Amino acid sequence: xxxxxxxxxxxxxxxxxxxxxxLEAAEAAHMYIPRLCAHPDLQPYGSCRVCTVLxxxxxxxxxxxxxxxxxxxxxxxDKVTEIRRQIIEMLFVEGNHYCMFCEKSGNCELQxxxxxxxxxxxxxxxxxxxxxxxxxxPDVFIDRNRCVLCGRCVRASRDVDGKNVFQFVGRGPExxxxxxxEANLAGTNLDVMDKAVDVCPVGAILRKREGxxxxxxxxxxxxxxxxxxxxxTAAK
Amino acid sequence: MTATTxxxxxxxxxxxxxxxxxxxxxxLDDESRVKxxxxxxxxxxxxERFIQGxxxxxxxxxxxxxxxxxxxxxxxxxxxxxxxxxxGENLTPTALKMRLLMHHGQFFQSHALHFFHLSSPDLLFGxxxxxxxxxxxxxxxxxxxxxxxxxxxxRYGQEVIKATAGKKIHGTGAIPGGINKNxxxxxxxxxxxxxxxxLEWSQGAVKVAKDYTLANLDTLAGFGSFDSNHLSLVRQDGxxxxxxxxxxxxxxxxxxxxxxxxxxxxxxxxxxxxRDWSYMKFPFIKSLGPETGWYRVGPLARVNNADYFxxxxxxxxxxxxxxxxxxxxxxxxxxxxxxxxxELLHSCEKMQExxxxxxxxxxxxxxxxxRRDEAVGIIEAPRGTLFHHxxxxxxxxxxxxxxxxxxxxxxxxxxRAVQKVAADHISGKPEITEGMLNHVEVAIRAYDPCLSCxxxxxxxxxxxxxxxxxxxxxxxxxxxx
Numbered sequence: 282x283x284x285x286x287x288x289x290x291x292x293x294x295x296x297x298x299x300x301x302x303x304l305e306a307a308e309a310a311h312m313y314i315p316r317l318c319a320h321p322d323l324q325p326y327g328s329c330r331v332c333t334v335l336x337x338x339x340x341x342x343x344x345x346x347x348x349x350x351x352x353x354x355x356x357x358x359d360k361v362t363e364i365r366r367q368i369i370e371m372l373f374v375e376g377n378h379y380c381m382f383c384e385k386s387g388n389c390e391l392q393x394x395x396x397x398x399x400x401x402x403x404x405x406x407x408x409x410x411x412x413x414x415x416x417x418x419p420d421v422f423i424d425r426n427r428c429v430l431c432g433r434c435v436r437a438s439r440d441v442d443g444k445n446v447f448q449f450v451g452r453g454p455e456x457x458x459x460x461x462x463e464a465n466l467a468g469t470n471l472d473v474m475d476k477a478v479d480v481c482p483v484g485a486i487l488r489k490r491e492g493x494x495x496x497x498x499x500x501x502x503x504x505x506x507x508x509x510x511x512x513x514t515a516a517k
Numbered sequence: 518m519t520a521t522t523x524x525x526x527x528x529x530x531x532x533x534x535x536x537x538x539x540x541x542x543x544x545l546d547d548e549s550r551v552k553x554x555x556x557x558x559x560x561x562x563x564x565e566r567f568i569q570g571x572x573x574x575x576x577x578x579x580x581x582x583x584x585x586x587x588x589x590x591x592x593x594x595x596x597x598x599x600x601x602x603x604x605g606e607n608l609t610p611t612a613l614k615m616r617l618l619m620h621h622g623q624f625f626q627s628h629a630l631h632f633f634h635l636s637s638p639d640l641l642f643g644x645x646x647x648x649x650x651x652x653x654x655x656x657x658x659x660x661x662x663x664x665x666x667x668x669x670x671x672r673y674g675q676e677v678i679k680a681t682a683g684k685k686i687h688g689t690g691a692i693p694g695g696i697n698k699n700x701x702x703x704x705x706x707x708x709x710x711x712x713x714x715x716l717e718w719s720q721g722a723v724k725v726a727k728d729y730t731l732a733n734l735d736t737l738a739g740f741g742s743f744d745s746n747h748l749s750l751v752r753q754d755g756x757x758x759x760x761x762x763x764x765x766x767x768x769x770x771x772x773x774x775x776x777x778x779x780x781x782x783x784x785x786x787x788x789x790x791x792r793d794w795s796y797m798k799f800p801f802i803k804s805l806g807p808e809t810g811w812y813r814v815g816p817l818a819r820v821n822n823a824d825y826f827x828x829x830x831x832x833x834x835x836x837x838x839x840x841x842x843x844x845x846x847x848x849x850x851x852x853x854x855x856x857x858x859x860e861l862l863h864s865c866e867k868m869q870e871x872x873x874x875x876x877x878x879x880x881x882x883x884x885x886x887x888r889r890d891e892a893v894g895i896i897e898a899p900r901g902t903l904f905h906h907x908x909x910x911x912x913x914x915x916x917x918x919x920x921x922x923x924x925x926x927x928x929x930x931x932x933r934a935v936q937k938v939a940a941d942h943i944s945g946k947p948e949i950t951e952g953m954l955n956h957v958e959v960a961i962r963a964y965d966p967c968l969s970c971x972x973x974x975x976x977x978x979x980x981x982x983x984x985x986x987x988x989x990x991x992x993x994x995x996x997x998x
Binding site for chain 1 (some may be wrong): 574578579682683687688690692693698997
């Protein structure tokens, strides 16, 4: 660390610290790379692939790929945008994302990405999977219909809360979030103030009885697209 | 279209200029007399089933998706019910008044839409006027001032909803035990700036409906009309109330059947009958039974049932309305429109009153108390009394839901109206015209049924009339589109 290297994103010279990820370096240069599983307080994971960039022509996840001197990175090109759009659309069709009555609507990162990418309807057929809801915990409920398997809760519980409440089970279309208890969420030591409850990018993990307290018009993405904070800083 | 010597069935599908999708079937005998007339709401809503398992705080936002025309009614009925689940039914003044403002905004826009856009073509041009003219575009061409007023009044109501619920359609304002925002000074002043104009237009709308009804009273008195019971909420002192109060039912002569019934006890007084030909149930007053216990809801029932309006302009109009029937309940189906416009005026007056109330700028928005597992919320929707009934488990999930929407309560009355109009205007006629069939729709439109609770048709909604012979063969088919 400390050594400076130079590479390009969409033709623009970027100076970065060696060891930084492409996503971190881009953000420091006020360039927004869309992401879902990445979170500033958590270890990189590279599962959602929304942050896909082309590094010297090869697709890589920007949140896990370290910068390399002289690398040519494509992020805002039509080709990369189309890849990301398809990934986002697939995330929508493989779950049951009913924004219209979701408490997270307006604060949801997946929904905000769809708006940013101008996705009005996915091109792929909806899979309408059967997903379970667990409301047994006194203060938290999990609705797997909305889960995008980003793993933020897994990492937050393990690395920040030190509890390991969440973990993935199953493979492929059967993959889902499970708990470290015999039966249900009530059997875990999850606390309502845990980091794991806070980091869900969608409406899969929510605090109970708090729905819709923030009115329409005062939610994170009601007026500006997701990523505007990073880009707006650049304008200043 | 010419009658044949065979018995036949006429289908009007979908019924036009109503919210949603319904059809009418008329069975004619060998001499073209109407043997049977039925309104079918071709709905399968399913909400009561698929909200099971959802957490209760989603209900005000989720269940309002039943409808895009009057979602505020479902939003508030669900919120009232959920208030009780969290022990928060005694709302703060700010929360209560914000909800009232939202509700009156909803009445204002919904009644304006119904009267000006959907029904006025029949009243202004005649029931069997040329169908090319008898529509909202025709109204805009011949009565441009009226058409503009209708559009602008609807817009105003929608702006009130946006200011209170966050969005014009499917907002999130009402939350368990309260409201999620107050009214800013800027929002208040924007709405008040147009208030005088809205009041003037509202009075004009009452005059149009009243003048039409009185000028044609002899004709309208028999048009799809019949004696019925009337059901609505009334305030504790008997005043007109669309947000809260007890249930009052009176018969066609004005005798009280029950009064100030506690919302939570509605199942002791009302029941629902299932008939094999309809997806919709037929509610009735238990003490009278299904044969005579059916009742009407909506503007006519509310104006009949209320002892008075607590706003001066609407009360003066109510007195004039009641004077026509010497204070007895009015049973003229087409008088729904007049009653509806009196309600529109009242909502305008209430909005004015509320907008001047500083409680709307209060900061105390939510209350909570002792949790309950089961609750009922009843509200007056623009089309009539609306019941929401939920039971939840210890994990806060819905385990039972029962919704009785206004159109369900008006199921039997609408069928009777269809039957009567068909018998009076179609039965025995050698030729059946589009205008004659429109008479049937006019009677349905008087009730302003909200069929969109059920289905959401796309694009044009043509009128299809099919003649089917006794052997089931299609004899003739006409399409109006």
